[in-house]
Amino acid sequence: MLMALVVASLVAGLGMRSPSPPDEPRFVLAARHMVETGQWLLPHRGSELYAEKPATFMWLQAATYKVLGDWNLSFLVPSLLAALLTLWLTWDLSRRLWNRQVARYTVLALFVCIQFGLMAKRAQIDMVLVGMTTLALWGLMRHLLLGPNWGAFALACFAAGVGTVTKGVGFLPLLILLPWALWRWRHPQAAGPGRSWNWWLLLPMFLLGTAVWLAPLGIALLNNPDPALKAYAHELLFKQTGTRYTSAWHHTQPAWYYLQVIATMWLPGSLLLPWLVPAWWRRCRRADPRYVLLLGWALLVLLFFSASPGKREVYILPMLPALAVAAAPLLAGLLRRTGVRWLLLGYVVLLAVAMLVIGYGAVHGDGWAQRNAARRAIDLSVLPTVGGWLIGVGAACLLLAITLRLRRAGLAVVLTTVLLWSMYGLGAMPALDPYSSASKVMDKVRVRIGPEAELGMVAWREQNLLQTDPQAADFGFKRPVAEQWQDAARWVAQDPHRRWLFVLDKAMSPCADRAQVIAIGSANRNNWQLLPGTALDVACVERTHGSVDGGDTAPDDDGD
Incomplete structure (x- = not known):
């Protein structure tokens, strides 16, 4: 009964809301573009390629929509399923390592941590990443401690590869081989997988997992000389991975940042750390391989993310299932205190x-x-x-x-x-x-311009574009606002009496007739204005290169 309540609370509200910032609208925009155009390889944010994340998560959202036919329902399903998969994997791993009672404690311990539930009910990549990393850990632990089980090992390597093309850090479960190798070096007579040619499965199975997305991308690069495609691949494979890790340009935090995250976002589990840490230390000193591997891997992940100047609270979420498994055998005793x-x-x-x-x-x-x-x-x-x-x-x-x-x-x-x-x-x-979700302000826009009008957007946010139907015209997202105004002016000039522009107030052009600008409302702490096409001096825009009050930079990307 308790497990049924856990599942019901995670499912509660499915389909009752629209995508909300910061990350959800951009992923749904890309998934909707895939469904509407039939072009699934390269995700788009409006008219631009979206090169911050691989397409895998957006594929899952688009595929779910093809099955369910409702975006408000389908956009949350991948995260929900990944959360349920993670709960089952931790239950099964704990059952195999200890017993069913411990497995039950594991599921409940993971569920009550605030960050787990929050990510299960948000359409962000991180919950699907956790599903893949936990699947990889499940296979590796079965092989290393309960094996040899080369099938589970191959599945783990494949899951790590899929996780890597879901979000670049999906390879992290493979780091568990380091504490395992150290433990085997100190305990050479212990049971488990020994020397075998089957260890070479790691690389081909990992590459097979990454090929889920990298293979079609590679084929496209070979067959299509378009510079935009090559720029997209370079941005994603280099800037958004290596450069972002070593020289992050936003979300910079001090080295101890994740201690704060653990203390707050992992409540109430973090309250038990004063008892758990000494108990874990004693078991690691006794060389219990279950704790050596789970805790050694979690420590490596923490060090990996702490070493990068760019940090977000969700980055260390893959650690949480492993720590729940390590904590569960101790909970019955702790709860008697x-x-x-x-x-x-x-x-x-x-x-x-x-x-x-x-x-x-x-x-x-x-x-x-x-x-x-x-x-x-x-x-x-x-x-x-x-x-x-x-x-x-x-x-x-x-x-x-x-x-x-x-x-x-x-x-x-x-x-x-x-x-x-x-x-x-x-x-x-x-x-x-x-x-x-900005649906309120976009409803006001629809009423104000009427059903026959066309809408374009300048200096927009993803949630605003997502809430337009049919989708509004846009002139780029990351492009300088001045260049957006150039294209917007040409678009408006084609039919000024039917075309309107939806503009961030700080980015309104001086070439607009301020007397005709309409303050249409606020959403997500931004103020928005409507500009009739007839109120824009197109010649002025061409002459001034679209100089605007808000400067010539595109809005910041708040992506993860």
């Missing part, structure tokens, strides 16, 4: 109180809630709905803490997490969706 129980019950109570306070403020017009809503252009009438959900779930969590009390604090944490993600999917996100 009074201090651990108090800490977990305190987490539930604090979370409940926070939801009650925020919910009360939203329902009764608290200044903090109103200020945040105004900053994000959220209609104040939405606040009571969100506040009502927060109050209801907060009260339910408080009731759980009172009912289950100290003796069953672990169960209280699990049920609180079930309620949290159910509320997130069924209540909070659907209520905020018109504002977070």
Whole structure:
């Protein structure tokens, strides 16, 4: 029953919201372009090639849409399935390494960590990457500790290859061979795979996994001399991998950044680290290979990402399933400790109180809630709905803490997490969706210009373009805004009475008649304006090269 509640809370809200920034809209734009054009090899963001990530994740979204036929439903399915796969893999690995009771603790320990649930309910690449890295770890651990099992080894290498063309760090599970080699060197008589020609499976199976995407790309490069295709391949294979790792140009953080992520995003699991770390250390000193491999690999991953100046909280997510497996055998004992129980019950109570306070403020017009809503252009009438959900779930969590009390604090944490993600999917996100997805402001645009008009976009964001139907014309995303205005002016000049431009306020051209500019609304902390085609002086744009108030740079790409 508890496992059914876990699955239900992750599924809750599926299909009830649209893609929201920062990453979801760009992936769905690329997937929708694949479906509409039939060109699946190269992902596009509007009219431009999207070279920040391989196409694999967008293929999954596009394929899911072909099956389900609804973007609001299908765009979240790959992440959901990857999360469920990860839970099953950790359960099965723990069952094989220990027993079924430990396997149950593993699933629940992974589920309650905030970052896991959040990524399971977001359409970002990272959850699918975690599915692939966990599959690779599952195969490698079965081979190295329970084998030899060359089939599992081959599957692991293939999964690492697929993970690499899902997001460039998919090869990381193969690093587990380093702590295993060290352990085997110190314990040469231990059972397990020894010298064999089958080890050479690693490279061909890994390359076969990467060939899922690199093979069609390589064929296209050989058969198509288009410089844009070569520039795309160079950008993706070099700048977005090696250069991004060694000389990151955004998301720069100090070396200790991930300690902060672990302490906050991995709650409540991180609360147990003062007990887990000494216990792990004792087991590693006893050379228990299960802990040596799981913890040694997690440490290598942490060091790998900490060494790069560019850091985001989701980068270390692949570590979490391995740490859940390593923690699970210790949880039954820890949950008998009074201090651990108090800490977990305190987490539930604090979370409940926070939801009650925020919910009360939203329902009764608290200044903090109103200020945040105004900053994000959220209609104040939405606040009571969100506040009502927060109050209801907060009260339910408080009731759980009172009912289950100290003796069953672990169960209280699990049920609180079930309620949290159910509320997130069924209540909070659907209520905020018109504002977070920009559908509200784009609905206003459609009403204002009428059904016969055509819309073009300058200095746009992905969510705005995604919410247009039929899709608006765009003049590039990463191109300098001045060049976008050049093409926009030519486009408008072809039919100025039917064509309109949707423009970021800071990027509005001085060649526009300000008296006719329409402030159409705000979304995602940006202000947007509509410009009738007749209000743009095309000759002025050509003469001034589209000089605009907001400068000549394209909007930043907030991608992961």
